[in-house]
Amino acid sequence: MKKKYSIFSLAKNALSGHKEWPKMWRSPEPREFYDVIIIGGGGHGLGTAYYLAKEHGLKNIAVIEKGWLGGGNTGRNTTIIRSNYLWDDSAHLYEHSLKLWENLSIELNYNVMFSQRGVMNLAHNEHDIKEIKRRVSANNLNGIDSFWLSKEEIQKKVPIMNTDNLRYPVLGASYQPRGGVARHDAIAWGFAMRADEMGVDIIQNCEAHQIRTKNGTIEGVETSKGFLRANKIGVVASGHTGVLAESAGIRLPLQSKPLQALVSEPIKPIIDTVVMSSAVHAYVSQSDKGELVIGAGTDSYNSFTQRGGFNIIEDTIRAMVELYPVFGKMKMLRQWGGIVDICPDASPIISKCDIDGLFFNCGWGTGGFKATPGSANVFAHTIAKNEPHQINSAFNLDRFASGRLVDEHGAAAVAH
Amino acid sequence: MLIINCPYCGPRDQSEFSNGGEAHVKRPDGSKEIGDREWGEYVFIRANPKGLFYERWVHTHGCRKWFNCVRDTSTDEILVTYKLDEKKPNLNNFKSVVKTPSGEPEVGSGNFTVEK
Numbered sequence A: 001m002k003k004k005y006s007i008f009s010l011a012k013n014a015l016s017g018h019k020e021w022p023k024m025w026r027s028p029e030p031r032e033f034y035d036v037i038i039i040g041g042g043g044h045g046l047g048t049a050y051y052l053a054k055e056h057g058l059k060n061i062a063v064i065e066k067g068w069l070g071g072g073n074t075g076r077n078t079t080i081i082r083s084n085y086l087w088d089d090s091a092h093l094y095e096h097s098l099k100l101w102e103n104l105s106i107e108l109n110y111n112v113m114f115s116q117r118g119v120m121n122l123a124h125n126e127h128d129i130k131e132i133k134r135r136v137s138a139n140n141l142n143g144i145d146s147f148w149l150s151k152e153e154i155q156k157k158v159p160i161m162n163t164d165n166l167r168y169p170v171l172g173a174s175y176q177p178r179g180g181v182a183r184h185d186a187i188a189w190g191f192a193m194r195a196d197e198m199g200v201d202i203i204q205n206c207e208a209h210q211i212r213t214k215n216g217t218i219e220g221v222e223t224s225k226g227f228l229r230a231n232k233i234g235v236v237a238s239g240h241t242g243v244l245a246e247s248a249g250i251r252l253p254l255q256s257k258p259l260q261a262l263v264s265e266p267i268k269p270i271i272d273t274v275v276m277s278s279a280v281h282a283y284v285s286q287s288d289k290g291e292l293v294i295g296a297g298t299d300s301y302n303s304f305t306q307r308g309g310f311n312i313i314e315d316t317i318r319a320m321v322e323l324y325p326v327f328g329k330m331k332m333l334r335q336w337g338g339i340v341d342i343c344p345d346a347s348p349i350i351s352k353c354d355i356d357g358l359f360f361n362c363g364w365g366t367g368g369f370k371a372t373p374g375s376a377n378v379f380a381h382t383i384a385k386n387e388p389h390q391i392n393s394a395f396n397l398d399r400f401a402s403g404r405l406v407d408e409h410g411a412a413a414v415a416h
Numbered sequence B: 001m002l003i004i005n006c007p008y009c010g011p012r013d014q015s016e017f018s019n020g021g022e023a024h025v026k027r028p029d030g031s032k033e034i035g036d037r038e039w040g041e042y043v044f045i046r047a048n049p050k051g052l053f054y055e056r057w058v059h060t061h062g063c064r065k066w067f068n069c070v071r072d073t074s075t076d077e078i079l080v081t082y083k084l085d086e087k088k089p090n091l092n093n094f095k096s097v098v099k100t101p102s103g104e105p106e107v108g109s110g111n112f113t114v115e116k
């Protein structure tokens, strides 16, 4: 039965102390055979299963997750959503996603708390100004809301920002009003619940060990719950995608690194937009609970330790305190890391490969949360039809042989 | 943060070093024609194991020399550093602490220093 959420269900469950809420999804034991197995129960994987069932009529689908749903980067990110990317291919992909975000709470009847509070990308030098203005123009040509803010306009929007008295003064910014933030867990849970209702098996604590192939065709996957046969497998395991690809004899152009974030103690509302700076590498928004959500950078070396180096945090805090002196005395509550899979051109891979029935959705690196519904939507299309959707055709694996990269390093303001 | 043993200067703070990615990568030597795909692999694809990894570092703010290293990417433990002209150590000399390809080690990141 379709679970409904409304003010009435909330009131009703409040009366029973919120102890009677039904489980959001079943947790079945895996079947022996599936038409499609998705490896990785993050937002992209769960969304893929949802769109496969909803738009492509497939029903015999499993999502296997080695830990808990959204316990990877989906639950570890700073949730910044925007679509103001430089290149056409990226702009189309991220804008497709942003449009889906705008209707997602209604579509899922589950509040993903998408808050379009605007995203600002700061310019700190002459080069930043030129680069950002160019990107704003490219965005406008692609029909994406994006404009240039002067320093005075920034000061009006974010009065607590120190724009002048710092090493890299703030000279202007790009601004995308439709950008914003959303609730990280909610998108995983919402997709999981609605996919489950359509018959998708969501299997947690089930680790994929090895992808098995025979004569260039997929056979299935060895897991901690036994061997599961499948016609098609989609690997959506962010930092671990490369490891799984290797088990099928495929080498992917990915490097895995920790990316960190931290949150402060909660305070009264003080910043009502998202501000990012790639030059000094600090970005911040304020959660509905009042915490400052602060994003840091990646470590310079490959690692799977979900924690990251302290020097990275120091750099980010230094930049934060310089940009917002008023934050200087605040306490930080939590810090963590997620393992991001970075592609040489900082663009994702949503592609089939040499093995029939094996598909990859990876390389989202430091910035794939915003793409969750869009990526899932076109990946489901790719798996169901054995052909990419027009929107993801540029994000294939062949580009690393042809050289037709989608180079978003630097071009995309900051990499999140 | 790591303490890295520069083969020339001894143990120093990580902030003095820069990472150079996978070690022992061979450029195709031109002895035979290779296609775009092989070139692409050489240019873009690097090993990315969870576990034992051969990598390069340079002591940027020290002797400025490059050297190689074996590090466990699942714990960040540095197992050995060695000079560029030294033979690459056999990985069988070291114990891998991840039991499955994408499993987690029993002691978490950084904790191996406490454990030992």
Ligand SMILES: Cc1cc2nc3c(=O)[nH]c(=O)nc-3n(C[C@H](O)[C@H](O)[C@H](O)COP(=O)(O)OP(=O)(O)OC[C@H]3O[C@@H](n4cnc5c(N)ncnc54)[C@H](O)[C@@H]3O)c2cc1C
Residues within 6 Å of the ligand: A039, A040, A041, A042, A043, A044, A045, A064, A065, A066, A067, A068, A069, A070, A071, A072, A073, A074, A075, A076, A077, A078, A079, A080, A081, A206, A207, A208, A209, A236, A237, A238, A239, A240, A244, A259, A260, A261, A295, A336, A337, A338, A339, A340, A364, A365, A366, A367, A368, A369, A370, A371, A416, B102
């Ligand atoms: C600190 C941080 C900040 C970020 N900030 C932003 C931001 O502001 N905006 C933005 O757009 N993006 C951001 N990102 C990036 C974003 O989080 C990711 O690109 C996105 O969430 C990836 O989603 P996913 O579903 O592909 O991967 P994940 O959510 O990581 O899901 C992959 C899942 O696969 C599972 N898995 C791995 N190996 C196996 C296996 N062998 N068997 C079974 N399951 C397995 C994992 O447990 C995991 O749950 C940030 C990332 C981090 C770490």
Ligand SMILES: [Zn+2]
Residues within 6 Å of the ligand: B006, B007, B008, B009, B010, B059, B062, B063, B064, B065
């Ligand atoms: Zn040295």
